[in-house]
Amino acid sequence: MPFAAIRGASALVDEIELEAHLASLLRLENIGLLLGAGASVAAGGLTMIALWAEFVRAWPQEAAWMVEHGFIDAEAATPPTPAIPNIEHLIDSLEIALSDWTRQMSKFEENPIDYAPGEQELEQNLVGLKAAKAALFRTVVSAALLRQEWWLSSSGVEADDAALASQRTILQKLVSARQPGQASPWVFTTNYDLAIEWAAESIDLQVSNGFLGVHTRRFSPQSFDLGFRNTQARGEARFGVYNIYLAKLHGSLTWKQENGQVFEVAAPLAHQRITTFMDERDGSELGLMVMPRAAKYMDTIGYVLGELFRRFAEFMSKPQSCLILCGYGFGDEHINRLIRSALLNPTLQLVIYSSGFNGDPTDANLPPALRKLLSLKNPRITVVGGGSAHAYIDSLARHLPDPLIYDEDMRKFEKALREDERDSQNASLAQDALP
Known part of the structure; x- marks a missing residue:
């Protein structure tokens, strides 16, 4: 399927135009991702x-x-x-x-x-x-589960593991594009897997996921209000970004509830619990995970998940924010409602990667929630499609601009603007000097 993308009511000509648009969005004050099941397919997940x-x-x-x-x-x-x-x-x-x-x-x-x-x-x-x-x-x-060996490895996922290459690239580009004083990127996901955690750990990127502690990690939502800084840095580098915020909206394979509190356990220990769960036959559930059912809205309003959804809604309400959706199939109406409501924020930008989008906003095969967003013809909504060659997580990793190249291009652009402005001023002075 050929490349297809639309912004509001106008089709984007090619990937170059899309990349330029994404480059401008990365300059906004707040950047976030919403990842669904499709974002983990390359790592072994299933739609x-x-x-x-x-x-x-x-x-x-x-x-x-x-x-x-x-x-x-x-x-x-x-x-x-x-x-x-x-x-x-x-x-x-x-x-x-x-x-x-x-x-x-x-x-x-x-x-x-x-x-x-x-x-x-x-x-x-x-x-x-x-x-x-x-x-x-x-x-x-x-x-x-993705890959069994990742759970059992004492050293974690290797930095050259190709299965998580796209996740690593996206995280690195988002973090590197942050300007002095801007907030760290947010990653919201409906997945239970550890793809983002493993990808971040493989590049030594700190993950703030709401849990605090070393040996006993308990959910402490105030941790989302904290950040990291380099105490050895000088100048603008002091305000660099060294972490991401991660909100797993439907729970995680490594979470467990005990005595009214929620804890995060290490992957090898969680794997033991998962193995026991897989051997049972009584229909029980595992830890704190919201299974795919229509009543899951009620499951997400309590402690922990309710706090994460509050953070999600809060992010979209902030001025100058951009949310990039990838691998999300619009099957969660409680999330769809939050996204539609967030469009009341006049500075919110949405970029949606949808493998089913072929350029036709009225395509009946698209999820109804996505068709409704397209029908708004809002220039703050960009939808990227064109099948697996253009709309999966590897495409997002490729389309996001390299911050160093982008900064160089911006310097050239700003230099050209200054030269044009200086030429205009000189021309104006020369005109005034005429008798």
Whole structure:
């Protein structure tokens, strides 16, 4: 698919024009990323379409049980390219059925004399339902593991690991483009994986993710109000940026809840918990993670996640801010509402990388929330598409300007402006000197 990009109602001619636009946006006071599942594909993650296909392949009996009991259509359980259902509604249906069937079973247990012929069938259905729900949750977690060796390595991810090259490039470009006195970049993500943390650690970039502590890392939101500086630096270098802020809006594989508090554990220890979770078959959930279901809005208003969403909304309300979306499929309505509301900020700029965008703002195949944004024809909204060659995270890494080259070009531009201004003044003085 050829390159396609649009800003407001005007199409961008080519990638050069897009890169120039991004270069100007990086000069704004506040820069942030919103990353979805598509941003981790190169590192081994799965999109929702690929995740469902993996579920059908790895758990055929559970998929067949869902078909038999009317939770999904037969087409949704037919490999290798099953029709993807609405996974959020599916999980909601499973949980409603689980609650209802459990209530019915409790009646049988309370009144064993009132034996009903359907009791044994109901018990079997409960076993099948719990197995199907557990299999689906384990597929979601498995998709976020990325690579097993990264979890077990005592030295972390190597700096030359190609799987995280795009993440490293983006972080380096965003940090290097910050000017003296400007805030560190924000990274907001709906992913549970550790792609951003591992990429930042591989280049010795500090990550402020809301947790404080050395051996016991407890969620302390005030840490988002702190920064790093180089005490040895002089001049403008004292105001350089040495960290990023990371807000994982739907939780993380390394978070756990205990005694009313939320802690972050080291990757090897978290991997042990994940392994135990993957071996269970009771449909339980892992740590603090918001599973893909329609009720997830309620899951994100409590402590920790509610604070992270507040920071997300606060970022978009700040003057001179730019939010770049990549790999986000607009499937989270609670996030979509925040983005639409944030457009009331007249200085907010949005740049959206969407692999499904072909240049037509009215394309029915686009997510409804994205079509609504395109229909505004707002010059502060830029959408980049053109398929995998132009709209994935590697494209964003390529399109973001190299700060050093950009600064050199700016110096040339400013020099040219000064020369033009001096020439104009000289011409004006010469005109005034005429008799």
